[in-house]
Structures are given as C-alpha cells and as structure tokens.
Amino acid sequence: MSSSPPSSPSSSPTPSSSPAPSASASASARITALDVLDVRFPTSEELDGSDAMNPEPDYSAAYVVLRTDAADGQEGHALAFTTGRGNDVQAAAVAALAPHVLGLSVDTVLGDLGTFSRTLVHDPQLRWLGPEKGAMHMAVGAVVNAAWDLAAKRADRPLWRLLAEMTPEELVAQVDFRWLRDALTPDEALEILRRAEPGRRQRTARLLEHGYPAYTTTPGWLGYSDEKLTRLAREAVAAGFTQIKLKVGASLADDVRRLRTAREAVGPDIRIAVDANQRWDVAPAVAWMRALAPYDPYWIEEPTSPDDILGHAVIRKELAPIKVATGEHVANRVVFKQLLQAAAVDVVQIDAARVGGVNENIAILLLAAKFGVPVCPHAGGVGLCEMVQHLSMFDYVAVSATTEDRVIEYVDHLHEHFVDPVRIHDGRYLAPVSPGLGAQMHARSLADHTYPTGPVWAARR
C-alpha cells in the first residue's frame, strides 16, 4: 500500500513548474547520502540562554547534509535544534529516514517537495512515534529543510525568494491539508496567496532595501544581573531595536524588579515582551502577569504548556490587552489551527526546526493569515535565526503582505559558525542574498563541536 494517504487531495495537483528548474544535465541525478552529525556547543558554561525551564542548555544540532551525484556538487544543509542531552536521539531519528531518501531522483524530489514531505510525515510505521510530534517529526522537518536548501541553491536563490517567486498554485501544493480543512481549505489558501500577488515586486524591493523588523532577547536572560540587564537593554535601544524580551517565571519578586528595571532603562515607547517558557498553570499565569502589568509587558510568551489550547484561551481572555504568544514548542499545524480557532493567541511564533519543515510552516503562515494573527518567529539557539528569517520574509512578500506588528526574534549567539550568518542593521534583519536556507555551518565549526569526539568536547572530558 501507499505510504502517502490516498484521501489527501492536496497531493495533487502537481505544480505546473518546478521550484528548482535547473539542470537537465542532472536529470538522472540521485540522492546518494543523508549524513547526520551530532554537534553541540557548551553554552551552559555561560548563563546565556538561561530561562525558567531551561536552566543550562547546551545549544545543539542534529546537523543534516543531503548529498547527490549531480554534477553541480550542491548539497542540502539543515538542522534540528536541541538543547544538549538527547541530541543523539534526534540524530538517530534523522538517520531512520535515510532509507526513504537514498536513491531518489533529485529532480523528482525537488520538483514536488509537497509530496516528498508528505511521504516522510505519513510513513505508516515511523508515524507511530508521533504522530507528527517529538523527535521523529523534528527529524522529518530537518530532512525536508535540507531538501529545500538544495532546491534553493540549485535555483540560485535565497529560500525566501525561491518561495516568494512560486505561483499560488505551486505554494498550495506544498501544504498538507489533512486535518486542516475545517479551518482552511485549499481554495481559501489559494485566495489568500492570490490576494497578495499584486504587490510582490514592490515588497521584495522594500525588503532588499530595508530588511525585516527584529526584536532582541539578548538583554533578558534570567541569569543576568540588573546592571547587565540595564546596560544591554539600553544598548538594544541604541542599536535600533523597538522591542526587547525578558525571561520570567522563576521568582515573582525578581521579575517585578527586573521588569521595572528594564522599563526604566528603555522608557515607555519600547515594547517589552516577557517569556515564561511554559512555567505556569493557568491561574498562576494570570496572577503573575497581573503583578507585572504596571510595567506594561507587550506579550506573555509560553505562559503554560504548549499543548494547552484551552488554557491559553483562558489566559488571553483574562489578561487582555496584554497579548499572548506561543509556538516554539507547538508540535504541528493541527495545534496551531486550534490555537487560532479558539482565539487563544495574539501572536503565532513559528520555529524553523520544530515542525515538519518549510512545508508545514507554509501551512501555519496560511492559517495565521486566514485568522489575521501576526507571525513573530521564535529564533535563537543555533541556526534558528538564519533559517526562520526566510519564512517571515516569504510571508511578507507573498502571504500576509505586511510587517505590521511583526518582528523576528534575534539573539546574538553562535552566528560566527555559519557560512551565511544573519545580518542585523538598525534593529532589522537584512534580507539574505546568498542561495539556500542559511543553515550551513563552517566545516571547522562542525568538526570542532562534534560530540563527544570533537576537540571542544574532548578537551572537557
């Protein structure tokens, strides 16, 4: 039997033209390798990245390289992000996908990435480990993203641009509408994309000139002193950011003092978001945030379990006009669908490496557009900024057609390891111009940080 669900009409129609129109010379090229590396950074030695639920993360990546025997020698690079322990499990989940990928025709895969991603997501045996959640789904996302990186490189486009140049019909064909149709039909998705078609060229030009708004979490890690918080908050404003974010949730007294400190440092006009990293039950979330309300928090992020749609709806109702944001741990489009149906969030925080890759994130962007909710991606970690900026920029050009109330998270960690690191100027992400998804790391960084044998880790044993 087919591993692709036959009831899903979204597996057709085939896009009328390939997103990777290159290389008739490589018509017989095959995928020859799916390599995965366990790469970890000893970030727990600093308190950068500390929050109420992640006291000591070692930012890590199950790093994926898709190789082919095409003459162009191009590779697809992507990663699944983890916070240290368990990165080996994540790598094993990626490796389990190799039999589904090796030997496939490069043109077939890249010519219909919608079918490729659905085939991985719906493997009838592997899906038992989810379905569509946890390590196995993140592995699918990494492999799908590696294929998109390869497609973008072969098309000589940064990913955002490859996506933004696809037709509405081609984009709709990327989406798995299974379990979405009560909230978003293929026809509605097409309508959203067609409505945004007219201004694509102007918005692309604007993006290339001005970039996309960012906010910064750099000042607000839990482990920082008030002095460091004040200094970094002022530096953020001076650097052009109009929004910063503070981690909260460990101690209410500390949080009141820290938010007051930050508010005094930045003045009334800068937005300050706060982030509890899932720390609370519903009632404590409401009570805690009411205590912080005098200092005008802009949004409360991850107030409770990422699975608790109904809990978020209650919190949002109780706390308005403080906004409610979540998404970095939301497992898939079905949970995002319900957060929107239940009016449970004001801000959708997509993550480049949590769900089933670019294809599922296109679905989530379309859902957010349907419900009129802004998307402000989660980023940070390692490589998340590099990857997710492409999705917001695509959203601006071809889906929501606006940057109003939209910002991409920025954290200034670990960018030096990337071949094409993000470029921030005056509080904005500059649009990437190099081909691909942006996740490719320097060979030296990969070798140094391979766990546990690389020199960075060998020196610590």
Next chain:
Amino acid sequence: MSSSPPSSPSSSPTPSSSPAPSASASASARITALDVLDVRFPTSEELDGSDAMNPEPDYSAAYVVLRTDAADGQEGHALAFTTGRGNDVQAAAVAALAPHVLGLSVDTVLGDLGTFSRTLVHDPQLRWLGPEKGAMHMAVGAVVNAAWDLAAKRADRPLWRLLAEMTPEELVAQVDFRWLRDALTPDEALEILRRAEPGRRQRTARLLEHGYPAYTTTPGWLGYSDEKLTRLAREAVAAGFTQIKLKVGASLADDVRRLRTAREAVGPDIRIAVDANQRWDVAPAVAWMRALAPYDPYWIEEPTSPDDILGHAVIRKELAPIKVATGEHVANRVVFKQLLQAAAVDVVQIDAARVGGVNENIAILLLAAKFGVPVCPHAGGVGLCEMVQHLSMFDYVAVSATTEDRVIEYVDHLHEHFVDPVRIHDGRYLAPVSPGLGAQMHARSLADHTYPTGPVWAARR
C-alpha cells in the same frame, strides 16, 4: 539548578510509606543497568493489525530491563510499543535515560516513584525533544513502567494490587499536577480516591472472582474478507464478548457492507465499535459516520487527529448519540485534560505505553473520574493487553469504583511470548495474580526477534 520543577507542589508530600516496603537487607542496593532491546515481530506478513493508517505494521518493542545489585535478583521489565521502523529510534531514546537511572538507590527510586518519574519527564535538556510527547516521552514511560514492575515484584504483588493497596495520599503523590490544576487539584484527586476507599476489599474480591469486561478487535481488521469477518464475529459472541470492533476509513462502500455484515452476524444486542485510526478531517468524519449510523455503531474511535481537541468536540456534538473515543495516540495528560474540558470524548482510551508510564496514567484515570467519563483502554500490539489491564483493574478497585460501560480492548496476538500472558475467560480479563506489570517476555522470544540479528529476522534477509 534542579531538574525537577520547583513550582510543582506535587513533588511533596513524600508518601508516608513506601509502595515497595521490602528488603532492609537491600538498603544499599543500586540500579546497575538499563538494558534496551530492539525486538520486532514480522506481523506485516499477515494482515492482522491492518487498518486505514497502519496498513502493514511489524509490531515491535523497545524492550527495557532495569537491573540492580540487590540480593533478590529481581529485574524490572517494560516496553515501549512501536509498529516497526523507528523502533531503533525508540530504543535510542530509552538509552538516553541511562545516565539518569544508573547508580540510583533502589529504595530511593521505588520509595518515591512520583519524584522519579517527574525527574525523568522534566529533564531540562531532554524535554526539548517533546515536551512530553513523541519518542522521548514514550521512553520515559517505558523506564518508569520498568521501575513499577520492579516495585511490584519486590512487593510480591501484581501491579494492579500494589496500586489498589496504596493510600489515597500515596497515590496523589504519584501524580504530576503541573498544567492540570485548572481541571483537577490535588485535593480533588484525594477526594475522588477517598470516596472509593470503602469498597476496595469487596471490589478486589469481585475482580479476582469475575475478572474485568473485555471487547475484541480480532474480527474487524481491514484486510479480512467478509466471510472471515462473519466467522470471527460469531466466534467472539460465542466466546462471551458483548462488544466487538471494526476498522473503518479506507472505503465507505466497503465499510457500509462490512458493518452491515457484522451487525447481521452478531444481532442487535452486541455493541459494535468502529475505529478510523485518525483517517478523517472533521466534516468527512461526520458524513462517513452518518452513513454507518443505520447499523448502530457504538463508538467511533480516532475519527481524526489525536491532537484535534476542538475537532473531536464538533464531531461528538454532530454524531450524538454515537459515542466518540480516542486516546491511544494522545501524547499526555494535558491533551486528555482538554478533551474532557471540551466535552470532546465519551470514552477515554488510555494506553500503557504512550504516555509517561503508570504515574501519568494515574493522573489520566483521576481526570476521567473527575469528569465522569469511562476509561476503555487501547490494547493489542505486543504486550499492551498484558500491561494495561492492571490500570483498569486499579481504576475499578480504587478510583472510579465501577466497570459500568468500561471494557478493555483485547486482541489475540503475540501473547505466547509473555511469561505471564493475559487470561481471557467468557469475554473478560481474569485478574493477574503473578507479581509485576506483566510485560516480561520469554528470553527465547527476545532472542529470536531481536532486530536485525535474531534468527527470525536473519532468516528474512
């Protein structure tokens, strides 16, 4: 910092007496090994187990053995169930927990399994792979269940009896109330358990005499001919079952014919449940079931995504009085909580190997009791019947105190591999009397089915 969330009051109080009161001689005993085996059965060669989303499962187990240096030589056995591919990923997830377990004092672990389970669930790095879902959470469940098996063996009790003899306070201490308190507080849980205390002795005696009601899925796999369906359905009724189940969702015309065939075979008084294994979106679920309604289906199981709480609520409202059931793929107690809050299910289908083990299933049983919804466990696969019967029997003795409208699924696959296989008589599970959780397999079965090196698989290469 502690890996156990400090805001959770449920980590205290410590139970007043240990659930494993044995062995002062072993006071210094330690956990010395956490072994994991990749064991697979080539069930896809038959069409037993075929359904609309699992056309060709190879029932498999990431099989866990917890060993100690105690003089009693007892081991804890449990398993995470998968359907073939990915069982290696599941085994890697179990192995990732070894550093959290090796060297721990046996008495400390078994004396407070609530804290033990919360420590595994909330590891601040491993939880990134969920949180509390997918392969990593199932691995936690398997290790927690292996510890319960060891506790029950050391207490010389079948697990259901060990649990049913714990005080309400001890049972409440097993539960992680994080994210539950808007639906169930520790005090409410205590009240539910205290209300059921008076009749424990009589219900235990009744269980030992009469067993617990079962239903059978044996007749209804999608791959069976109508003749085989008719024969097996009649055999099920003759064997004392009052409920059978049919898989549906591949073809409406076939399903109408099969359900009519089954109804004709068993008559009007036998309940026939149907199971779509997540196949539908919301509207098709309603339409398909309306076409089956003339044949009086008792419940529709997994009509759509296990994550779609709001979708289940709509389907239930539209289809009443046909009941809606789900749970075998519900990732954790937070999703079960919402299914109950949203009045989205009539039947809660716990699974012994999906969530974080016995502790989280106690939480789910308490939630179901709070909302007055019957629990009818999912079973089948390999070892799921052997394990989950203990949870229903505990529920009967000490939580819900009733078997009304409650049945445990029974499938007659692979029981011969278990040291203490389930015993079915007159359509009922007989209460287990051997110590432990029931998941222990014969050494020969493990060796034969080890993947890919065991003789069963070596012969197929």
